Amino acid sequence: MARPRMFDEERALDAAMHTFWEKGYEATSTQDLCEATGLGRSSIYNTFKSKHDLFERALAHYIDTMTTAQLAVLEDARQSAADRIRALFGMVVDGEAERRAEGRGLGCLTVNTTVELAARDSRAAGMLERDTARRLAVLRAVIEEGRRDGSITSQRDAGALARFINAAIGGMRLSSQGGADRATLESIAEVALDALTR
Amino acid sequence: MARPRMFDEERALDAAMHTFWEKGYEATSTQDLCEATGLGRSSIYNTFKSKHDLFERALAHYIDTMTTAQLAVLEDARQSAADRIRALFGMVVDGEAERRAEGRGLGCLTVNTTVELAARDSRAAGMLERDTARRLAVLRAVIEEGRRDGSITSQRDAGALARFINAAIGGMRLSSQGGADRATLESIAEVALDALTR
DNA sequence: CAAGTTTTGTACCGATCGATCCATAACATT
DNA sequence: AATGTTATGGATCGATCGGTACAAAACTTG
Numbered sequence: 001m002a003r004p005r006m007f008d009e010e011r012a013l014d015a016a017m018h019t020f021w022e023k024g025y026e027a028t029s030t031q032d033l034c035e036a037t038g039l040g041r042s043s044i045y046n047t048f049k050s051k052h053d054l055f056e057r058a059l060a061h062y063i064d065t066m067t068t069a070q071l072a073v074l075e076d077a078r079q080s081a082a083d084r085i086r087a088l089f090g091m092v093v094d095g096e097a098e099r100r101a102e103g104r105g106l107g108c109l110t111v112n113t114t115v116e117l118a119a120r121d122s123r124a125a126g127m128l129e130r131d132t133a134r135r136l137a138v139l140r141a142v143i144e145e146g147r148r149d150g151s152i153t154s155q156r157d158a159g160a161l162a163r164f165i166n167a168a169i170g171g172m173r174l175s176s177q178g179g180a181d182r183a184t185l186e187s188i189a190e191v192a193l194d195a196l197t198r
Numbered sequence: 199m200a201r202p203r204m205f206d207e208e209r210a211l212d213a214a215m216h217t218f219w220e221k222g223y224e225a226t227s228t229q230d231l232c233e234a235t236g237l238g239r240s241s242i243y244n245t246f247k248s249k250h251d252l253f254e255r256a257l258a259h260y261i262d263t264m265t266t267a268q269l270a271v272l273e274d275a276r277q278s279a280a281d282r283i284r285a286l287f288g289m290v291v292d293g294e295a296e297r298r299a300e301g302r303g304l305g306c307l308t309v310n311t312t313v314e315l316a317a318r319d320s321r322a323a324g325m326l327e328r329d330t331a332r333r334l335a336v337l338r339a340v341i342e343e344g345r346r347d348g349s350i351t352s353q354r355d356a357g358a359l360a361r362f363i364n365a366a367i368g369g370m371r372l373s374s375q376g377g378a379d380r381a382t383l384e385s386i387a388e389v390a391l392d393a394l395t396r
Numbered sequence: 397c398a399a400g401t402t403t404t405g406t407a408c409c410g411a412t413c414g415a416t417c418c419a420t421a422a423c424a425t426t
Numbered sequence: 427a428a429t430g431t432t433a434t435g436g437a438t439c440g441a442t443c444g445g446t447a448c449a450a451a452a453c454t455t456g
Binding site: 022023024026027105106107111112114115116118119120125128129132154156157159160161163164166167168169170171172174175177178179180184187188190191192194195197198 | 220221222224225303304305309310312313314316317318323326327330352354355357358359361362364365366367368369370372373375376377378382385386388389390392393395396
């Protein structure tokens with residue numbers, strides 16, 4: 001019994017997410033968010049409490065879609081553990097190459113947020129920590145599986161290998177933002193995989 | 199034949215650098231820079247053309263000190279190539295642990311700047327690219343040397359290994375900003391080194 | 397169709413942004 | 427000591443920041 005929304009909240013959230021992704025939190029103004037979402041200020045502030053609240057929801061949306069997709073690859077029982085990690089690296093490389101081809105910002109919103117906000121935004125830091133813990137847990141399980149199926153021969157602690165893989169992905173995203181092309185990212189991934197199969 | 203400066207430009211530059219390092223470019227206000235340097239606005243704008251100019255000089259100062267120190271370790275002919283790279287990782291771990299103990303911001307200004315500015319600040323991006331090229335060139339030379347002295351047994355292309363090492367360092371810095379402690383960083387470095395000695 | 401409720405567009409808020417102006421202070425030179 | 431030059435502190439600039447107030451618009455329900 002009231003005036004209905006003229007926009008799709010999910011689409012607005014997605015547009016806001018991409019803006020934060022490309023420009024960062026501080027460099028994104030509320031005006032930018034209006035233009036990206038196509039909404040007026042009132043609609044944004046009526047739907048979301050504040051710029052920061054919108055950011056948190058955008059970050060949650062990002063984590064939800066990205067990490068879920070990546071973990072699905074890691075849980076694909078048809079492939080060996082090493083091949084699943086190889087596929088994960090492939091997703092990262094493809095994602096960076098794709099965004100580059102589309103002329104959009106590179107990198108990853110969680111990486112960017114870790115750098116820009118983690119130190120002074122405990123709420124964002126908490127979201128990132130939980131995401132990292134989730135990713136590490138799955139990576140660790142995959143590595144232990146790989147030890148059983150023989151595709152991962154490193155004798156290092158599975159947790160250490162998991163953290164290494166996670167760091168390597170971050171390093172690849174950084175390299176991408178620093179100008180590295182697809183072939184470079186692929187070669188970094190290949191060398192990283194060597195550490196698992198020594 | 200004029201009034202002399204009441205401050206040391208180098209010290210001011212250093213203070214500004216640490217502020218940008220800890221807070222990022224956008225989140226650092228000119229007021230922050232006044233407080234960090236102890237200077238008034240007039241002195242800052244009289245000495246540096248703008249906030250952005252001050253940032254560029256701060257970034258150059260950072261690159262100059264950090265990369266020079268790191269490359270010195272890589273060129274220490276007393277150690278094997280692999281040990282030099284191990285020492286480089288050690289520098290990174292020590293630096294992160296030290297800053298953590300001092301309660302200062304973590305990470306690395308070049309990493310932070312790559313994430314925050316590289317996409318929309320071509321001048322900063324150029325400085326970062328030149329720095330990366332310089333680091334990669336030295337890393338590559340060390341790796342080729344390691345192939346000769348037997349401390350690096352990977353058959354991968356030396357350039358690929360160099361880019362991997364560079365990415366691994368970035369990944370370690372990211373992990374540190376994400377909350378990883380010293381032991382975690384050390385384990386990541388150890389696994390990364392495995393890739394060189396397979 | 398009238399009443400009630402929410403959304404929307406617009407104007408606007410105080411605060412802060414980066415940057416500048418200007419009078420005064422502090423020196424070197426003559 | 428007088429003059430010239432630069433540095434400094436404080437006031438202030440227009441623009442933009444995130445956020446809000448308010449009235450008109452658009453709907454549901456009775």
